[in-house]
Amino acid sequence: MEKIIEEGRIVSLERVLGQIYRLRLHCPKIARAARPGQFVMLRVREGTDPLLRRPFSFSRIYALKGELEILFRVVGRGTLLLSRLPADSTLSLVGPLGNGFTLPADKSAPxxxxxxxxxxxxxxxxxxxxxxxxxxxxxxxxxxxxxxxxxxxxxxxxxxxxxxxxxxxxxxxxxxxxxxxxxxxxxxxxxxxxxxxxxxxxxxxxxxxxxxxxxxxxxxxxxxxxxxSLMACGIGACLGCALAAATPKEAGEERFVHVCEDGPIFSAGSIKWEKILAQQTAPPTWPFN
Ligand SMILES: Cc1cc2nc3c(=O)[nH]c(=O)nc-3n(C[C@H](O)[C@H](O)[C@H](O)COP(=O)(O)OP(=O)(O)OC[C@H]3O[C@@H](n4cnc5c(N)ncnc54)[C@H](O)[C@@H]3O)c2cc1C
Ligand code: FES
The missing domain is CATH 3.40.50.80 (Nucleotide-binding domain of ferredoxin-NADP reductase (FNR) module)
Incomplete structure (x- = not known):
């Protein structure tokens, strides 16, 4: 699917509790194309601080109103700046990205x-x-x-x-x-x-x-x-979001999936869990912030 670049206007930004905020954006093109489980790469503000866009899932999609909601937790500089944006600001968005959840065909499935x-x-x-x-x-x-x-x-x-x-x-x-x-x-x-x-x-x-x-x-x-996963581009260009896949290409060779393009939704059996858990205890240096 084609990626849309759109200026999203802040409709509302409120603190829900603790470090959790709810941001509602008017961005009709992305909102109409979005599906649950997909995400946007959001530029927190113009300029180089922070340099990179940040990924956020859609917590609600209001396609008819052309609005999206993002529920986010403040964990670092980007999310802190986001939580302090003045009403009526606009933000550059790229999306909808990723595969999204597959809804069950059986509408009575538990x-x-x-x-x-x-x-x-x-x-x-x-x-x-x-x-x-x-x-x-x-x-x-x-x-x-x-x-x-x-x-x-x-x-x-x-x-x-x-x-x-x-x-x-x-x-x-x-x-x-x-x-x-x-x-x-x-x-x-x-x-x-x-x-x-x-x-x-x-x-x-x-x-x-x-x-x-x-x-x-x-x-x-x-x-x-x-x-x-840490993401720099969100569109499959930087390979920074690679996770070890469960099935190797050939014996002894590792294969990777990319969270931004192959995911962010994965089946339980597609990931080499032990490998990515070990990586998390020794996080990679992230040079792009
Ligand atoms: C597909 C996707 C969807 C996401 N959806 C949401 C969402 O709906 N709501 C939400 O609150 N957050 C979400 N996140 C995480 C969010 O992108 C990060 O919290 C945010 O980018 C942090 O930016 P920062 O500048 O505040 O923090 P930074 O200063 O960049 O980092 C602060 C700390 O958080 C860690 N961190 C940053 N990004 C990630 C990440 N992607 N995974 C694990 N650790 C990370 C860093 O290693 C560092 O320790 C999502 C991430 C991805 C990949
Ligand atoms: S974030 Fe760049 S390839 Fe996935």
Whole structure:
């Protein structure tokens, strides 16, 4: 699909909680082409500080209004500048990029959505489209498993209360919902036997995604995982977002996938998890900031 370059006008920018902000942009061309799980490369401001665009998923797509919503967490200079932009600013966007989630053809399939921290962002639009596609009666159970380190990092419950969706919450410190990892809660709920999804959709920190992938592979369950990587270009030109792929080209030779073009959505079996987890503990030097 052709990549669109568009000036997006800020419709609203608000702090949701802690370091999490919600940005709504008017950018009709990209909004009309966008699908859940895809992303934009956003220039935080003109000039060279920061030099590179930053990638963000669509947390909501309002195609008719020509608007997009981005839910972001302030983690560094780019996101800090973004959180302080004055109302009515315009931002340069490139998108929609990446493959996006594949929605299930079976509109009654039970589905599980697993989100860790800001990983809830792309799942919100996906859930909205799945729920919308099932009509008023709804059929097939939809369960969201949403975890964070602490209650102060979870979106307010009403933000993820959607008719037809059952939400489960977990925090590492037990300050809200189940105490422990969200993947452990997911396994516990499934072990009770009342719910078994036909497909998992997941987004969150790499260690969480690894646990989801391990479980999905061991239980022969399809999973679509939204993965992240440092990105310089977002369009397949710099090769900076490479992740080791599970299947080598030839014996002894490594093969890579590129998160910006082959992803960001990957199946559990397509990634060489041990390799990318080892890379994360010793992060690559990032020379382009
Ligand atoms: C496809 C994709 C979709 C994304 N969607 C969202 C989203 O919806 N909401 C959101 O809050 N964030 C999202 N991110 C992450 C977001 O792009 C980064 O948090 C942002 O670029 C950081 O910019 P910065 O200048 O504030 O931080 P920097 O100063 O560039 O970095 C601060 C710290 O964050 C780390 N970091 C930066 N980018 C990444 C990354 N991509 N993966 C892992 N660690 C990183 C750096 O190593 C450093 O430790 C997404 C990333 C990708 C690749
Ligand atoms: S970010 Fe440049 S190739 Fe993926």
């Amino acid at each position: 589905l599980a959505f697993i989100a860790g921290g800001i990983g809830i962002a792309p799942l919100l639009e996906l859930i909205a489209q799945v729920v919308g596609g099932r009509g008023q009666k709804g059929s097939g159970e939809l369960h969201l498993f949403y975890g964070a380190r602490s209650a102060v990092e979870l979106l307010p419950e009403e933000e993820v209360t959607i008719a037809g969706l059952r939400s489960h919450f977990a925090t590492d410190d037990g300050s809200f919902g189940y105490q422990g990892r969200i993947t452990r809660m997911f396994e516990d709920v499934l072990a009770e036997g009342a719910f078994r999804p036909l497909q998992i959709y997941s987004c969150g920190p790499l260690a969480m995604q690894y646990n989801v992938a391990k479980w999905a592979l061991a239980n022969d369950m399809p999973a679509q995982l939204s993965l992240e």
